[in-house]
Amino acid sequence: MRRYFFLPLTLPFLILLIFLLPILFILFAGTITLAFQKLGLPLPVAFTLFWASLIGSFINIPVKEIRSYGPIVRVAKVSFFGITYPVPYIDWGEQKTVVSVNVGGALVPLSVVLYEVLRLIVLEQNDLLIRVGVAVLISTIISKAFSRPVKGLGIAIPTFVPPLVAALLALTIGAPNRPLVAYTSGTMGVLIGADLLNWDKLKDLGAPMVSIGGAGTFDGIFLAGVIAVLLV
Template sequence: MRRRYFFPPLALPFLLLLVLLLPILFFLFAGTITLAFQRLGLPLPVAYTLFWAALIGSFINLPITEVTSYGPIVKVKEVSFFGITYPIPYVDWGEQKTVIAVNVGGALVPLSIVTYEVLRLILIQDYSLLAKALVATLIASVIIHSFARPVRGLGIAVPTLIPPLVAIALALIIGDNKPLVAYMSGTMGVLIGADLMNMDKIKQLGAPMASIGGAGTFDGIFLAGILAVLLV
């Protein structure tokens, strides 16, 4: 039998255009993040290194502990009828284990940047800016925690735009429009308010792994800081 396949006439040109645009979009994305790092006072080689560390590290989760809980688990049993096997799902009560991990790109990279900036402020004795950044981080943590919700089977969810908007507002109100205040309150606000302050709810999630900064480069921790720095 002869088969005919029909394709929209513009499908191939659009596919070629997409292939050509992907490298351009990647370089724009890389340039945007590098620019944000430079606004924090980081040298260009360091900014490039951090970008690649965040990108590659987004695929790396480092397990730190494991928690055990008991709850309903969906299992499947097989039933044979007239020689045909049917999978039958059912709910049973059993032990659930959740691995708590830290994502390199989504958590450790932002944390290393914040640590560097804090030490730099201490060395240059700019305690005023450091105090403003710490106060903004505390306020951001409380606000973001109020929006954070545990989603069973997924993790702790926060509306995407809340962290950067909170960080921008705090940078304008408290931090004299300083990028460091925006970045620190944006990243640490999510890390503390959404993740660390909800550690007691990990057992309720029913997920095999709960990764802090788990979505890596596109996680709220990482993007909150980048967007806040670019917009202040």
């Protein structure tokens, strides 16, 4: 009977996995910190932003509650000879969807973008500011075209489309500061194109909560900017 029972991971592989986790974490932290440094941020600030993103990924701030009416699944209890059976059925009722914003996956990258844009305004680098605006507009249109609502989950978009688009835009029109154009267009393209422009579809998702940037450091908003910067 032993051949029918086995551990999901063999002991050597489990030990190797435990050994590799710190290394993978260091590589992940170093990659994100490097991306922030390429934006011209000092190492202490870049490292602080990484930890803010990581810790903030556990924090969701509710901003709105959306109410809609539609078919919902309820469960009735039926007793038969003293045994209770759950019987699901379709009913029509009010659905509530709480829309929240994730600190690590949305607010941290948005704060970096706002800082960089304000810096361009203060330094009067209007030409670069216009390039950033054009790149964000193009990235937003493409992100909107590729984003799809997934019922019960949220708004989905192919992972590598936004960073590739942002990197291409940076290489073509971001000559004075390619990392800045890449990060800004990648981050804002997903935030505006995939999330904000699909706001009217959130009520049809059937999810009790939808979080913008909810996957934290693995969310499309966060990764689009970081990967795009690393590509340029």
